[in-house]
Amino acid sequence: MSDYVTLREPYAVSGQQRDADFLGMYLFLGAEGMMFGALFCLAFAYRTVHPQASALAARHMQLWIATANTAILLTSSLFVALAVHAARNGARRVTAAMLGVALALGLAFLGLKGVEYGIDYRDGLMPVIGHPAAVREGPAGLFIDLYFVVTALHALHLTIGLFLLAWTAAVVLARRKRIPAQAVVVEMTGLYWHFVDVVWVFVFPIFYLARG
Template identity: 45%
Template structure:
């Protein structure tokens, strides 16, 4: 492993300067993602306030226990990413790889759980646009399920990207392509993305599954 791998990229004068630029870029990207999902959350809550009875009908059909289990997987993945960052800053590459792989497994578990949930909703006629007759009587309830599917599918794509980034980072570390702790910023950026996706889910989960249930 050469020392050149720990040098900053052009046009940065130092790794610290490059790290600051990386952080600024990531925070700007995260802000754009939050604005996008913020718009979806506004639509969700508009439907909730405008059609409370119809939304309650949709909520009665949703698999909130499965979503709760998925939430636990995602938050556990965030913990693994935090521990991975600590390992990177300590220069412990082997421990870093272990935590990265654990986070990837938990993220993949979330995607599997979401696939199971979608499969159940497909057989129940709840997913929009698949030709099965919906058990929901109110049009607003079916529209709420459209918003639910759009928000959760978009979030699922973000989880897929996060898992791919984590696996790529683990592979580069295993091949010796990164020097730690000098390049801990690489882990920090992916951890920030993972935490941001988790934070978005922590707003989506109660908004879609819990608020108003049984009211």
């Protein structure tokens, strides 16, 4: 069975190189997960201490947009998984096509997020800019601030993921990365994208479903 890597120094066998690739990615994603985990723990603790204020803040968030974006991201992860499967089977064009669909879905997520932020600005929810709404006064305001910190950080990671998807699709289509011999490149991009997806799966209930 192929290890989907092109052997390079200092590795003696391809399996060793593949294990090192995955270990490096897991360590990186673990560090990123700790950062998001700390923010989630803070938000959950705040919900526990101020349940009514958190529910009030959550009721001002756009649940319908968040629900649509959740479906979009889950679907994009499906296409990334299909891209990895295609890469392992040497289907170059199918791999690039699946990554392209995931890229389009990711852009749709950002577009809806932009619409949501526009509504938040109109409603006076954004910190610093705009005319603050009454809900920003008191404990509810801090929960809203946490929401903006976490969702903006997630959007940054998703944007990085979009660049990775575009780059991976381009190098596979241009044969700069050979598949299945170098399918590990697609696998690494897929792992990062799935991480972004998993983070959102936590964002959605912690903030949007706090309305009680």
